[in-house]
Amino acid sequence: YYNDNTLIYLDGEFVKANEASTDLYSQTLHYGYGVFEGIRAYATEDGTQVFKSHEHYERLKRSAELIQIPFDYDVQALVDATDELLRKNKLTDAYVRPLVFCDPNMTLARPNNVSIMICAWEWGAYLGDKQLRLTVSSYCRPHPRSIKIEAKVCGHYVNSILATNEAKDKGYDEALLLDSDGFLAEGPGANLFFEKDGVLFTPQLGNILPGITRATVLELAEELEMEVQQGLFKPNELFEADSAFYCGTAAEVIGIASVDETVFPKTWKDSLGRKLQDAYSKRVRETSNVLSKN
Numbered sequence: 001y002y003n004d005n006t007l008i009y010l011d012g013e014f015v016k017a018n019e020a021s022t023d024l025y026s027q028t029l030h031y032g033y034g035v036f037e038g039i040r041a042y043a044t045e046d047g048t049q050v051f052k053s054h055e056h057y058e059r060l061k062r063s064a065e066l067i068q069i070p071f072d073y074d075v076q077a078l079v080d081a082t083d084e085l086l087r088k089n090k091l092t093d094a095y096v097r098p099l100v101f102c103d104p105n106m107t108l109a110r111p112n113n114v115s116i117m118i119c120a121w122e123w124g125a126y127l128g129d130k131q132l133r134l135t136v137s138s139y140c141r142p143h144p145r146s147i148k149i150e151a152k153v154c155g156h157y158v159n160s161i162l163a164t165n166e167a168k169d170k171g172y173d174e175a176l177l178l179d180s181d182g183f184l185a186e187g188p189g190a191n192l193f194f195e196k197d198g199v200l201f202t203p204q205l206g207n208i209l210p211g212i213t214r215a216t217v218l219e220l221a222e223e224l225e226m227e228v229q230q231g232l233f234k235p236n237e238l239f240e241a242d243s244a245f246y247c248g249t250a251a252e253v254i255g256i257a258s259v260d261e262t263v264f265p266k267t268w269k270d271s272l273g274r275k276l277q278d279a280y281s282k283r284v285r286e287t288s289n290v291l292s293k294n
């Protein structure tokens, strides 16, 4: 992720990654009480462009507010800092990781002071002809009355890691998690769509992370005049689907070949997902309406 020259942004300054440090008594380290983001930058004809940078930092702010972590940062300043970070590290196709973490505090009381760090590393765009083999996880997504499911909180990712480990140990590429009522929810780090008789279906907001890629896919589906239904769906409805895909900042749009024993009948190249994958790959590199670029 970094070498001797890599710079990170830490509380308003650019510092060497290998010299930056934090306190081992940070509340975030002990209790998972912190918030973060995952953002992608793409090389475009007009230079490096961070896709939906504002939306990601707005979600970071909302995540912090939802769990009562003080967030006194200016979103535009964070967007600008991200551009500067990419420039300083000469990164083009990159993944950007902001993290808001708390001061030393061994109690469960809310923190007075937090820090923000932003790091980035080269991560070429995934060229998604690979298709995933999923298994339905024995872990369900955390109940929305136990946590703030719509916030991107560090501690929530223990659930994602457990589900991922289980899927890999069983020989699958990825997990699919249901919510605590048995409805389809999402992947450990991606949102789910499936196609049946020319219509797209995706789990409604409420029990999932409101993905920024999911929102982009919904915009693209509308532009391409595809019908989309959001709702609560049971696993059976997925098993009877023609095709399916995951979407997320890191994964972009990636086809799903199978879920446990069920192989989707439609070949990926004929699916709605494939059309959206192409459209997404173009959209992230479009240079019109660019708010931040290097």
Ligand code: PMP
Binding pocket: 038, 160, 186, 187, 188, 189, 190, 191, 208, 209, 210, 211, 212, 213, 214, 247, 248, 249, 250
């Ligand atoms: N669900 C979960 C649990 C995730 O961690 C992610 C990745 N942030 C997503 C969905 C997709 O969100 P986004 O498109 O904003 O990356």
